[in-house]
Amino acid sequence: MRMPQGKKATIKDVAREAKVSISVVSYVLNSSTEKSISPATRDRVMEAAKRLQYVPNRAASGMRRKHSMVIGVVSYWELDVLVFTDMMKGITRKSSAANYRILFCHRESKQDDVSYLQYCQDGSIDGIVFIAPYESLGLIDEAFHIRQMKEAKVPFVVLNGSTHEDGVSYINVDYCGSTYLATSYLIGKGHKDIAYVAPLELHYTELERRLQGYQDAMSNSRLPVRCHDVKELPDCLHGLKAVVTNKSDTAHSVLQAAHKLGIDVPRELAVIAANTEAYSSYLFPPLSTVRIPAERMGELAVETLLEQLTGAAEPKLIMPPCALEIRQTC
DNA sequence: CAACCAACCCATAGGCTCCA
DNA sequence: TGGAGCCTATGGGTTGGTTG
Known part of the structure; x- marks a missing residue:
């Protein structure tokens, strides 16, 4: 035939x-x-x-099963950010293993646009992985979006959330753990005078947790806490032997300031950043970092959402552990 | 055990009846 | 005649129950 x-x-x-x-x-x-x-x-x-x-025909099978077998991913992240691409790898891998496909909604500037909900209401998608932007970017009111998804009775999971809404599952970055790990590594290398450099005048959950991780690691080893705002560069580097930064871009500023002052990294100054960017290994010297387990976070988001879809899920908060990526700055 | 029937999913289109 | 409202068939699958 x-x-x-x-x-x-x-x-x-x-x-x-x-x-x-x-x-x-x-x-x-x-x-x-x-x-x-x-x-x-x-x-x-x-x-x-x-x-x-x-x-x-997936549409036909979806009609019978009452499931589209499609997961919606709503993201406010720039597409070229390493953490985001890693999250997407994890989401894609886990989804396709469960025979689900991805419908990607990239929201750019309209902060109160919840039109993605219609995809769930019209049956195009079964649930949403909501990748919240960094709170510090001030792009959206995360709690508003969560309220809207709850009211629409849409199964969803929040990735990288900064809120604490009841009955919601979060897969978050362990910001506290990232700086704790970075600081502990420097302590383990014998450093005692370790400063934390970050935009201290900003008060976002992410930054506060990162500061907390540094403070915990230092106080656990009975070492003095010393914090500097990025704006204090390059002067604050005088006399410093080791620096932990909140992110790679802050570390980049530290490396530039050190270069300006003729300070040799890592011989005279050890530097480590509490996150990894795509460019971290291309800095000079290649930057030692703490890698956010973004792929794993993406996988966990899908796993958690699928549990919701099968009706067997309790709201949970998961923060998978970070890992060191030691290069040449410490 | 192997194979099949029939109900069901739901939006849409087309056919039919009724009434103004 | 034509508009409103209702009924039925259709599309491509899945699955509980039945038959031989």
């Missing part, structure tokens, strides 16, 4: 070709263990499907 040009084979065509009913085709192609199908019939169906180049 040959399909007319431009017409795709359906399950009926396969059934006719294999001389079975369409239900048998469905059982065979879905590898159902509920029904026993003889190996000969199974082979006949598989061959017919192959011959007719049959591809199941």
